[in-house]
Amino acid sequence: MDFTFNEDQVALRDSVSRFLMNEAAPELLREIWETGGGRSRELRAKFAAQGMTGLSVPEAYGGVGLGDIDWALVLEELGYYAIPDSLVDTAYVATTLMCQVDEAAALREQWLPKVADGTARLSIEHPVNPYVADAHLANVVFAFRAGAGGALELHAVPGAGLQRSSLTSIDASRRLAALPQKLNASTRLLAGARAQAMADATLDRASVAVAGRLIGLAQRMLDLSVDHVAQRKQFGKPIGSFQAVKHHLADVMTKIEFARPVFYRAVLALQRDERHRAALVSHAKLACADAAWTAARKGIQVHGASGYTWEVDLQMFMKRAWVLDAAWGDRAFHKARLGEALVRDDAPLGPAATLS
Amino acid sequence: MDLDFTSQQQAFRAEVRAWLRDNVPKTPLASYDTREGFEQHRAWEAKLAEGGYSSVIWPKELGGRGSDLIEWLIFEEEYHAVDAPMRVNQNGILLLGPTLMEFGTDEQKARFLPRMARCDDMWAQGWSEPNAGSDMAAIASRAVRDGAEYVLNGQKTWSTRAVFANWLFGLFRSDPQSSRHQGLTYLLVPLDAVGITVRPIRALNGKQAFAEVFFDDVRVSVSNRIGEEGQGWNVAMATAGFERGLLLRSPARFQRTAKRLMELYRRHQQAADRDPSIRDGVLKAWMDSEAYNLASYHTVSRLAKGYRVGAEASTNKIFWSELDLQMHETAMRILGPRAELVDDPEVHDWLEGFLFAQAGPIYAGTNEIQRNIIAERVLGLPKS
Incomplete structure (x- = not known):
């Protein structure tokens, strides 16, 4: 029993954190927001140079073939720096999906080397999300859709020439689209039970990836808020010396402390493909969203009027937290799924039920 | 991992x-x-x-x-x-025990610890006073040195277990010129000593859960002092750290309650589902008890790797006390009009637990004090 990360995982986190601190400052993010596509080829190239695009790509295709647990701390950092890029969908969720589907062998040959070198982008359509993120620049869209008979199918659709209608998100880091195009057998990879199993696994992996970024966002909003209340003076002293303000931020800290281990547990459930995977993942998504929304609510409160401005950086992190809450299953979806798992007779209830 | x-x-x-x-x-x-x-x-x-x-x-x-x-x-x-x-006997095992191990003499350890482990001695706390609650450094009960003894005068209150205990540990002001954290001494006092009066306080469940303890020229041997004279605050804080930390309430206790809550909900699901927030409360109980468990394994694993647990342990106290309240409130709402019937076998434990849960955010350092500790010692915010 060792519920901590190893030295390699911590070292990877530290190097990613140093890199993002220098290369992904809020000013740069604001510049990327203003561009038409909302994505930076230069930033993606830098991710590739850092090796981040190849984390899940097998060695044979130029990556390092790491797993879910290795991603965990990286996901928190990507949230902390609110990275506006489809790096996670491309290099983690869709890459893992491609590696787990036998029928995707040719796609792997074609695209995984480009994922690793930072020149390919992948995107995923899933019934739980009405809109698809980052379809506008995707080389391939992996689409889970109901087929003619109602059974789920997995398609790999070339991004070039794909019909899209773009939608504008309040979070300028999000680039969303609806994909109205009908699909046919020419792009189909899987159908039926195997497509459903992959859809479930992809949902869980993407949900965990959102949860990790939400906990990173919560930590960032807490740090920004602590900095603010230590600087800002009223009544002749820092507002952080007042109990009402302290208690807001202590509550955020408490939420984070008890959401982060839940996220780690879900990551393990994913990597080990455990029996109670769905319940543990939904728990993580709910707990991390709650922490992030609390950090946003308390964060803007202690920032006062400045927190309501475009100029102060807090807004970038709040918006990200607000919209990721409903990405890959809103709270109602995850709560319903958790509830169904917990009222079953084999539910993991009581002491020691969710360990090993 | x-x-x-x-x-x-x-x-x-x-x-x-x-x-x-x-x-x-x-x-x-x-x-x-x-x-x-x-x-x-x-x-x-x-x-x-x-x-x-x-x-x-x-x-x-x-x-x-x-x-x-x-x-x-x-x-x-x-x-x-x-x-x-x-x-x-958690007062002894969790609070005094570790203090004795860290600050006690070999003679004191031999005299008290084995008897504590067997519960031959039952220990009561002597921290709070009528004017020293959250502000514990306002302690006024005096210990005056007289040869090989201290003479104690004053009053302690909210002393858990004091009604039936035979020993008390606590802080007494040994330097009359001192104030606040200075000049306090940590002493062990037999509750059958001459000059001690224990007056039980009836708790809201009708039982004698704690007591006032009055000291009237009570004589205690210097050999019952833990640590140096005047160093009591530092000695006590080591125990308070233990108390606030992980050990006082293990996660298993709350996981067990969350499981019982799910069983209660399933027995009464049809009635409970008239209010969807009840199901929400049952799920929250499971989530938060699991979160406390996972956070505990996380902390313990980090300790095993040599990290130190500091003031962030204060988040534990807030988290489990609010969880305990939330679980019992949800149970009361499931039980509905039956929830007030003290002799109903399905109600009894929930009702007792509901009353006891009210105390959780208050004892062992109020949750407001814990929030101050988190803000000042973990987040680094300035003192007010």
């Missing part, structure tokens, strides 16, 4: 499970806030000590098992999984 228990840990779990199966009383004990129930619990503590389980993390030579904290979590999981009796 490795969630598998070692074969040694699995063997420990099996051993604890077998011992509990053979020894846990078949019928629930009476409340430890009654004389009859207190003696039953004392006998149970003695039996635990016989098995070496009164405190598994204590060293073997002091009646423990020399377990690490992961084994402690395993023990707690097994203990609560079978609804074994509530522990009655």
Whole structure:
């Protein structure tokens, strides 16, 4: 029993954190927001140079073939720096999906080397999300859709020439689209039970990836808020010396402390493909969203009027937290799924039920 | 990241499970806030000590098992999984015990620890005073040195277990010129000493859960002093750290309650689902008790790797006390109009637990004090 990360995982986190601190400052993010596509080829190239695009790509295709647990701390950092890029969908969720589907062998040959070198982008359509993120620049869209008979199918659709209608998100880091195009057998990879199993696994992996970024966002909003209340003076002293303000931020800290281990547990459930995977993942998504929304609510409160401005950086992190809450299953979806798992007779209830 | 228990840990779990199966009383004990129930619990503590389980993390030579904290979590999981009796000597085992181990002389350790482990001595707390609650440094009870003795005068209050205990540990002002954290001395006082009056306080459940203790020229040997004269605050803070931290309330206890809450909900689901927020509360109970468990394994794993747990342990106290309230409030709402019937067998434990849960955010340092500690010592915000 060792519920901590190893030295390699911590070292990877530290190097990613140093890199993002220098290369992904809020000013740069604001510049990327203003561009038409909302994505930076230069930033993606830098991710590739850092090796981040190849984390899940097998060695044979130029990556390092790491797993879910290795991603965990990286996901928190990507949230902390609110990275506006489809790096996670491309290099983690869709890459893992491609590696787990036998029928995707040719796609792997074609695209995984480009994922690793930072020149390919992948995107995923899933019934739980009405809109698809980052379809506008995707080389391939992996689409889970109901087929003619109602059974789920997995398609790999070339991004070039794909019909899209773009939608504008309040979070300028999000680039969303609806994909109205009908699909046919020419792009189909899987159908039926195997497509459903992959859809479930992809949902869980993407949900965990959102949860990790939400906990990173919560930590960032807490740090920004602590900095603010230590600087800002009223009544002749820092507002952080007042109990009402302290208690807001202590509550955020408490939420984070008890959401982060839940996220780690879900990551393990994913990597080990455990029996109670769905319940543990939904728990993580709910707990991390709650922490992030609390950090946003308390964060803007202690920032006062400045927190309501475009100029102060807090807004970038709040918006990200607000919209990721409903990405890959809103709270109602995850709560319903958790509830169904917990009222079953084999539910993991009581002491020691969710360990090993 | 490795969630598998070692074969040694699995063997420990099996051993604890077998011992509990053979020894846990078949019928629930009476409340430890009654004389009859207190003696039953004392006998149970003695039996635990016989098995070496009164405190598994204590060293073997002091009646423990020399377990690490992961084994402690395993023990707690097994203990609560079978609804074994509530522990009655936590004041001694969790608060005074570690202080004695860190600051006591060899003579004091030998005199007090084995008897504490067997529950031959039952310990009461002597921290709070009428004018020293959250502001504990306002302690005014005096200890005046007279040769080889201290003479105590003053009053302690909210003294948990003092009604039936035979010893008290606490802080007394030994330097009359001192103020606040200086000039306090940590003393152990036999409650049968001449000049002591224990006046029980009736709690809102009608039972004598705590007491006032009056000191009128009580003479205590200098050999009952822990640490140096005037250093009591630092000695006590070491114990307060333990109290606020992980050990006071193990996650297994709350996981067990969350499970019982789910069972209660499923028995009454049709009525409960008239209010969808009840189901929400049942799920939240599971989520938060699991979160507390996972956070505990996370902390314990980090400790094993050499990290120190500091003021962030204050988040524990806030989290479990609010969780305990939330679970019992949800149970009361499921029980509806029956929830007030004290003799209803399905209600009884929930109602008792609901009342006790009201105290959680208050005792062991109010949650407001814990939030101040988090803000100042973890987040680094300035003192007010």
